[in-house]
Amino acid sequence: MFNLGIIGRPNVGKSTLFNRIAGRRIAITDDMPGVTRDRIEVETSWLDKDFKLVDTAGFDLQADVLKKEMQEQFFKAIEEADFLILVVDASVGLHALDEIVCDMLRKCGKPFIIAVNKADSNAREQAINEFYKFGDVEIFPISALHGRNVDDILDYIYTYIPEKEETAE
Numbered sequence: 001m002f003n004l005g006i007i008g009r010p011n012v013g014k015s016t017l018f019n020r021i022a023g024r025r026i027a028i029t030d031d032m033p034g035v036t037r038d039r040i041e042v043e044t045s046w047l048d049k050d051f052k053l054v055d056t057a058g059f060d061l062q063a064d065v066l067k068k069e070m071q072e073q074f075f076k077a078i079e080e081a082d083f084l085i086l087v088v089d090a091s092v093g094l095h096a097l098d099e100i101v102c103d104m105l106r107k108c109g110k111p112f113i114i115a116v117n118k119a120d121s122n123a124r125e126q127a128i129n130e131f132y133k134f135g136d137v138e139i140f141p142i143s144a145l146h147g148r149n150v151d152d153i154l155d156y157i158y159t160y161i162p163e164k165e166e167t168a169e
């Protein structure tokens, strides 16, 4: 089944987006940044296509190295995914780690988009614009909390999900 992975630094809103796309509350959201949790996955659908949605534990920068456990989960998620949503935080702006991950994804050729989350006010427009420097990557300003523009992401990814196979009767 098509595997859609959600990755991003802790506290950017991955769980909130996961729940929004899944259409129900499954993942544990936590206000404490850096909280390590296991990956969570759910089978869901958009229009007539089914896919598996995977929320990984966040990757974080600790003393200049990615925490080993997070790093392993992070690379596993990237490997397994057919498509990735890199979630970033408009209230923080362009973070050095976002740039590193973005460059890495481009190099390994995995299809992905950047969801600039918490874009719930015009005041965050400037932070959002910073992400347009990744010229060849689709940028979607969204609010996972309020559901703003989340459908646009799913409409975009829809074209990547293979048609359902006809089952012989």
Ligand code: GDP
Pocket (backbone or CB within 6 Å): 008, 009, 010, 011, 012, 013, 014, 015, 016, 017, 028, 029, 030, 031, 058, 117, 118, 119, 120, 142, 143, 144, 145, 146
């Ligand atoms: P995760 O660690 O990346 O999974 O982040 P969470 O989904 O747990 O969210 C971290 C915090 O950001 C929570 O307090 C959420 O309510 C908040 N949050 C998530 N999405 C949005 C959003 O679109 N706008 C705002 N203002 N806050 C959000």
